């Protein structure tokens with residue numbers, strides 16, 4: 001775990017079949033969330049590395065996020081499932 005300014009960075013071993021939010025919760029990482037079904041977007045995150053190790057965006061993500069957000073690497077942490085092991089870097093970036 002590293003502290004960079006006001007940001008805490010933590011590395012965890014990715015577990016296929018779990019969402020980014022589940023990884024955060026399992027490892028006590030402070031990651032905003034509320035609904036866990038893809039509507040509130042509090043869990044929104046920017047995937048900085050390793051998007052190819054995630055499943056394709058869900059229907060809920062397509063409804064909630066704009067195409068430009070996908071272009072910039074945004075996903076919903078409660079929806080983005082890890083597909084295979086690999087280095088994935090994601091940062092919680094809610095709207096609020």
Ligand code: FES
Nearest residue numbers: 034036038041078
């Ligand atoms: S927790 Fe609400 S959209 Fe993910």
